[in-house]
Amino acid sequence: MEIPEVKRVSAVKRDYLARLAKEGKRPDGREPDEYRPIKIEKNILRNAEGSARVRIGNTMVMAGVKADIGEPYPDSPEEGAMSTSAELPPIASPEFESGPPKPDAIELARVVDRGIRESGYIDMSKLCIEPGEKVWIVFIDLHVLDYDGNLFDACSLAASAALQNAVLPYEKFDLGENKPLPVTSPPISCTFVKYEDFIVVDPSLDEEQIAQARFTVALDKEGNIRAIQKGLKGTFTIQEIKNIINRAQIHARNIRKLLEE
Amino acid sequence: MKDGIRIDGRKPDELRPIKIEAGVLYRADGSCYLEWGGNKIMAAVYGPREAMPRHIQDPTKAIVNARYNMVPFSVEDRKRPGPDRRSVEISKVTSEALEGVIFTELFPRATIDVCIEVLDAEAGTRCAGITAAAVALADAGIPMRDLPVACAAGKVDGTVVLDLTSDEDKEGDADLPIAIAPRTEEILLMQMDGHMTPAEFDEAVELAIKGCREVSKLQREALMNKYKTFEVE
Secondary structure (H helix, E strand, O other): OOOHHHHOOOHHHHHHHHHHHHOOOOOOOOOOOOOOOEEEEEOOOOOOOEEEEEEEOOEEEEEEEEEEEEOOOOOOOOOOEEEEEEEOOOOOOOOOOOOOOOHHHHHHHHHHHHHHHHOOOEOHHHHEEEOOOEEEEEEEEEEEEEOOOOHHHHHHHHHHHHHHOOEEOOHHHOOOOOEEOOEOOOOEEEEEEEEOOEEEEOOOHHHHHHOOEEEEEEEOOOOOEEEEEEEOOOOOOHHHHHHHHHHHHHHHHHHHHHHHO | OEOOEOOOOOOOOOOOOEEEEEOOOOOOOEEEEEEEOOEEEEEEEEEEEEOOOHHHOEOOEOEEEEEEEEOOOOOOOOOOOOOOHHHHHHHHHHHHHHHOOEOHHHOOOEEEEEEEEEEEOOOOHHHHHHHHHHHHHHHOOOOEOOOOEEEEEEEEOOEEEEOOOHHHHHHOOEEEEEEEEOOOOEEEEEOOEEOOOHHHHHHHHHHHHHHHHHHHHHHHHHHHHHHHOOOOO
16 A cells, blocks of 8 residues: 555564564464454444454454446446445544545555456346346445555455345336345465565564555455456565465465355 | 334333443543444544644644445444544534533644444434543543533433433434533533424423433443553563
């Protein structure tokens, strides 16, 4: 997450994290392959068609799904559409400012969107009401409430959890009974950062602040790759990336279990 | 309204269920989560901190900057993200109401930022927002003359009632949200729309103040609970 203000880390902290990294340790005592505790709460809002609150450590994200009726795209007249937006409002961090979404928020929303879209999590072919005329448009809104690192995974998980139990409001538009949103199996996103040649999963804010490079991979149920985003100025070797993807497989399986509980 | 009982089964002078929790966010200096009927509100306070850009600073006192925001999925039809005219107005009157009790003169050139996020809305969000913001301010240790509290009264089918639901708000005759400083019962905020006779207005204000007193107790309990459950490791 490239937030110029947050990037100003004191030299003392930077040195401290670097020294720990050389010993293979993390500032909060986790192993390199250890997530912070993950908590998922589903369907907690009344006005949203689907909702979820996800916590990864101190990070807290709320996702809400709304459905509306609109025209399909001309190249897919029998398919619904989806749109993902993310907000980094000032409630979540002293560095966030109100105003239109900045590049960080747009990148975040697009990476989450890509994982869901490319894994076919929402069955778009079942969102058609009248071919070429009327289809469901699914809006996924991600609202960050507390920012302590790793928004990519928190937002992706929140979006998947909110979609999982979402309802298409047919009754609201006098089209018959409400139906569950047709979904398949969700993508699971795993994010790693690299600093001092130390690669760790689920970066906390401290780690993100000094990270040289970031890597997010979204995996489907079979462990196949559905979306990737490499971020920040630093680089990875091909070998490092292969290792990251192998490590992500284990995390994705565990997180998928949590989501399906 | 039937036999003195409202559509959701409440008596005319009864509040919806309210739940308040203080200190729920990690990054914020103070925070509060509040459920009031179908409303779910998260409020946070940042500051006092240096007001930026510099030209907005006041050399005699702190600025109180409240931002009321409804999230896109908090209402029936998805709301486009960002402030609209309604939320700009609510942000303004909320800032002014809160500034009324804060010792702003202690923090020249500073800003106290209050974020109010409406996650789920069901009538009375501005009162719920101010009530949550007050708890978040206290949680942040901001020095205040009093702990503000808000509640609305209104008129439905010719009867003055406390704390309208969304159906009552839509079908009703009047809505009167107020915020007070409960110790002195000074009015910090008052808005009204609809139609009331002067006598009904007097009755509604009295009822709203009674509601405020009840909510005020819950605010204090929430703040005390935070420290009751605090244990030294």
